[in-house]
Amino acid sequence: MIDQFVKGLQKIDRFGAIYRPPIVDIHPEYKSVLGGIATFILYGSSLAYFLYQIIQWQSNQLLPKITYIQTSYDKKYYKIDEMMSSFYIRKNQKVDQIDPFDPGNIILQPILSKFANQQLVDSYPIDYNSKSERNDIHEVILENIELNLNLNNSNDDPQIEYLLSFGTCMEQYLMNGQKCANQTLVNTYLNQKSHALILNHYVKEYNSKQKHIQNVKKQFLAILTNNTTLYFQNQIRLSKTQVDDGFLFPSNSNKEFPMDTIIISQNTSPDSFYNIFGRVTYLVMAYSLSEVIQEQYIEYPKISEVLADIGSIVSIILVLSYLFIFLNEHQLEKESIQKVIQMYYPEFCNIKQYQNWYGKIVEVKYNNIVINKEEYIMFYNKVQRVAAKKLSITNILFTLAKLQFLIQSNYNIDKIKLAHKVGIKLKQFSKGSSIQSPKLIQEQLNLQEISRNESKDHIQIHDIANINLNEQNNNQSSMVRQETINKDNSKSIYLNLKDDFHLLNDEDFQLFTIDEPIAIENDIQKSDLYFENNYIDL
Numbered sequence: 001m002i003d004q005f006v007k008g009l010q011k012i013d014r015f016g017a018i019y020r021p022p023i024v025d026i027h028p029e030y031k032s033v034l035g036g037i038a039t040f041i042l043y044g045s046s047l048a049y050f051l052y053q054i055i056q057w058q059s060n061q062l063l064p065k066i067t068y069i070q071t072s073y074d075k076k077y078y079k080i081d082e083m084m085s086s087f088y089i090r091k092n093q094k095v096d097q098i099d100p101f102d103p104g105n106i107i108l109q110p111i112l113s114k115f116a117n118q119q120l121v122d123s124y125p126i127d128y129n130s131k132s133e134r135n136d137i138h139e140v141i142l143e144n145i146e147l148n149l150n151l152n153n154s155n156d157d158p159q160i161e162y163l164l165s166f167g168t169c170m171e172q173y174l175m176n177g178q179k180c181a182n183q184t185l186v187n188t189y190l191n192q193k194s195h196a197l198i199l200n201h202y203v204k205e206y207n208s209k210q211k212h213i214q215n216v217k218k219q220f221l222a223i224l225t226n227n228t229t230l231y232f233q234n235q236i237r238l239s240k241t242q243v244d245d246g247f248l249f250p251s252n253s254n255k256e257f258p259m260d261t262i263i264i265s266q267n268t269s270p271d272s273f274y275n276i277f278g279r280v281t282y283l284v285m286a287y288s289l290s291e292v293i294q295e296q297y298i299e300y301p302k303i304s305e306v307l308a309d310i311g312s313i314v315s316i317i318l319v320l321s322y323l324f325i326f327l328n329e330h331q332l333e334k335e336s337i338q339k340v341i342q343m344y345y346p347e348f349c350n351i352k353q354y355q356n357w358y359g360k361i362v363e364v365k366y367n368n369i370v371i372n373k374e375e376y377i378m379f380y381n382k383v384q385r386v387a388a389k390k391l392s393i394t395n396i397l398f399t400l401a402k403l404q405f406l407i408q409s410n411y412n413i414d415k416i417k418l419a420h421k422v423g424i425k426l427k428q429f430s431k432g433s434s435i436q437s438p439k440l441i442q443e444q445l446n447l448q449e450i451s452r453n454e455s456k457d458h459i460q461i462h463d464i465a466n467i468n469l470n471e472q473n474n475n476q477s478s479m480v481r482q483e484t485i486n487k488d489n490s491k492s493i494y495l496n497l498k499d500d501f502h503l504l505n506d507e508d509f510q511l512f513t514i515d516e517p518i519a520i521e522n523d524i525q526k527s528d529l530y531f532e533n534n535y536i537d538l
Contacts, residue, residue, distance in 0.1 A: 009040070010032065011036070031328070034324065034327065045317055060211060064299055064301065065301075067296070068294055070294060075149060076148070079146045079147075080144065085200060086202075090221070099137055100166075105182075106180050106181055108166040109169040111124070111170075112124060112126055116159070116160055117158045120276060125175055126140060142285075164287070165284045166284075168281075190226040196222070196223055226282070228267045231272075234261050234263055237293070241296040242298070270282060341387050344383075350366060351365070
C-alpha cells in the first residue's frame with residue numbers, strides 16, 4: 001500500500017528533470033517522491049486559487065474599476081417618479097403631543113408651488129394622509145415632480161423649480177375629509193416647547209456588488225419656532241452612470257438617478273413668504289436641479305482580466321517549482337554518476353557513506369569496515385569528476401571515435417562493411433520453419449555475465465597473473481573477451497587481450513575521457529601500419 005502511494009506521488013511529479021540521452025535505465029525523466037508532493041501542493045494551490053477567483057468573479061466580489069467626472073450642464077430635465085422627501089413630527093413620551101399634520105385638525109398645511117423662471121405658476125395641496133402612518137403620526141410625502149434646469153431662463157424651455165411650504169391652514173387648499181384646526185389648538189401647538197420635525201430625503205446609489213440601484217435615506221432634524229421661518233434650498237445632484245459588465249467584450253448600460261441632495265439653510269421671518277403664498281409659513285423647502293452632474297464609469301472585470309490575475313499569482317506560486325526541478329536535476333546527476341562509477345568499480349556498491357544534515361561526509365565504511373575518510377574523499381572527488389565527463393554527449397562520441405579507430409586497426413574495411421549485416425538469429429522461431437534465412441556473418445564476442453543471483457558483496461577483483469594459461473580460451477578471432485572464473489569461492493573479472501593479460505586499474509577508468517591525462521608509451525608497434533600511419537603526437 002505504501003509502495004503504491006509512493007509510486008503515485010512519483011507519477012504526479014511535474015518537475016521531472018529531463019536528461020537526454022537517457023542515462024538511468026530506460027527512463028528519460030527523473031521523478032521523485034519529493035517532486036510528487038511539491039506537484040500536489042503547488043498545483044493544488046494554483047487550482048484552488050483559480051476556483052476561488054472564478055467564484056469571486058461570478059458573485060461580483062471582485063471590485064470593479066470606477067471613475068468619476070464632475071461635469072457642469074446649462075440645460076437638464078429630470079422627472080422624479082418616486083418618493084423624494086417625507087416629513088413627520090418627532091414622537092415624544094407626552095400624551096398630549098399635538099400632530100400638526102392631523103387631517104382632522106390641520107395646523108401646518110403643506111402646499112406645493114411650481115415656479116417657472118422664478119415665477120409662480122400653480123400651487124396645490126399634498127395628499128399626505130393616504131400614505132403610511134407611524135404610531136398615529138401622519139407623514140407628508142413628496143413625490144412625482146418634474147425639474148428642469150435652464151440657466152438661460154428661456155420662455156420656450158423655462159427653468160422649473162418647486163417650493164413646499166408649511167404654514168397656516170387655508171380653506172381653499174383643503175382636500176376631501178380635511179379640516180383646519182381651530183385657533184385655540186393652533187395657539188396651544190405654537191406655545192409648546194418642542195416643534196421638532198423629521199426631514200427625510202431619499203437619494204439613490206448604484207450597488208456595484210448586487211448590480212442594481214438602491215435607495216438611500218438622509219435624515220435631518222428641524223426645530224420650528226413661532227417667530228422664524230426655516231428655509232432649505234435643496235439642490236438635487238444627478239448621476240449619469242455607465243456600467244460595463246460584459247463577459248469578454250464591452251457591454252454598456254446607462255443609468256441616471258439623483259445621487260445626492262445639497263442643502264442650504266437659512267432663517268427668515270414668518271412674513272417673508274406672505275406675498276407669495278398669502279399666509280404665514282414656518283418651513284419652506286425649495287427643490288431644484290444642480291448644474292453639476294457626476295458622470296460615473298463602472299467597468300467590471302472581464303474574464304480575460306480575471307485569468308490574467310490568476311496567471312500572475314499562479315506564476316509566482318510556481319516559481320517554487322524551479323527549486324524542485326533543480327533538486328531533481330541534482331539528484332539525477334548524482335545517481336547517474338554513481339551508476340557510471342559502479343560500471344567501472346563494481347565493488348563501489350559495498351562502500352557506505354555517512355553524512356551530516358548538510359551533506360558533509362563524516363564516516364566511510366567498506367564492507368562494514370571503517371576506512372580513511374580523507375583518502376576516500378580524494379578518490380571519490382576524482383572519480384566523480386571523470387564520471388561526469390563520461391556522461392556528456394561529446395565524450396560518448398569521443399569514445400565511439402576511438403573504438404572505431406581500434407576496430408579499423410584490427411579489421412579490414414570489407415569486414416567492417418559486413419558488420420552492418422550482423423545480428424542475432426531468431427532461432428526460437430525458426431525451428432519448425434522449412435525456409436532457411438540467409439546466413440548472417442557475425443563476429444562473436446564470448447561474454448559471460450556474473451550471475452545476478454550472487455550477492456554483490458562477493459564480487460572482488462583478483463590478480464589474474466597466476467591463472468593457468470591452459471584454462472583460458474584463447475580465441476584469436478576476438479579482440480577482447482571477458483570471462484568469469486571461480487577461485488576460492490569468489491568471482492574474478494579480467495580482460496583477455498589476445499595473448500596478453502591486463503589487470504584493470506584506476507587508469508582504465510580515465511580511458512576514452514576528454515581532457516583526462518593518459519600515459520602513452522613511446523615504443524609504439526611500428527609494424528602496425530594503422531597506428532604508424534594515423535598516430536598523432538599531441
